[in-house]
Amino acid sequence: MSENVRESLREEEVKKIVEIMDDEYNMSKVADMIKDNKIEFEFGGKQYRVRLLNSKEKDDLDTLRRKKFGNLLQDKDILLEKDLIRIYKERGIDVDSIDKKIRQIQIQISAVQYKMGVVLENNGGDTVLNTYKNEVVTLKQQMYELIIQKNHLLNFSLENQLKNYEAKIISYLSLEVKQGDTWVKAYTNIDNFLVSDEKLINMTVSYSLALHY
């Protein structure tokens, strides 16, 4: 075995070990996240947590969401999804056909899954299974590309802007910071939250979306 081959094998082994360690670390983080209905994290030397909204906060969420919806509706530059789809169609981009392709691929995936299920039940060979597996991987890849394409096209629709804002409202409402032994609201209003550190906002949104539907 040449030195290069040996070195390359060593690199592969190291990569595998690092992957296993990363997986174990991330699983332990997730185990912490699921132990109760709150997620704690550290940022900038402070201890934060997100939790499920209480009844009063759900009312606050509704109020803030309605207010934003009203503002977005008044802005003539922001289009509803159906209007955006119509304009794209006039310019030769058919969002509905992207949807149709996505549905067709889902049907194809299901068909391959069914065939794979038959092979698995009958203890079939690895070659057939791997062929089907590769088909599913390719189809899923195609589907994800189309979903990304569609999301990108509709990113600026009123509905999507409202959805993104809603995630930030939930995050703001559910974020608390530890002061001594007690947890207090991290921000007294949403505007202060929205101008805080972007990394903190992103972490909070990511964690609060893991808690809330």
Next chain:
Amino acid sequence: MDIEKYVRQLAKTQNMQNIFFVSKELNGIKIFMNEVDFSKIQHSFLSYLYFYHNLHRDISMKEVNKKVLDDEIFEDAYSYYKIHKVEKSPSAPKGVKKLEGVFSKDNKINFPK
């Protein structure tokens, strides 16, 4: 971090499957500290616990080889097949599902009723 990926991996571990099994048998063993108000991630975790519990049950009953656990694509495919083969079977009454399916038709995970 892809949270969903690790929720699934965690639910698949032998430790978690054991805790899940014991919690069904013994009242005192709880999976979560909270008993109500489950978060989305907790719901997802419970669904995967059921999902892998059912797979292990099928493996122990020799309905499928343990090879199914080698790949998540195999696991999803087999679960999809299990639900739909009953529907395709000529002996299955229309609208009646015999299986305690964890996956619904649209591949979303539901709890058995």
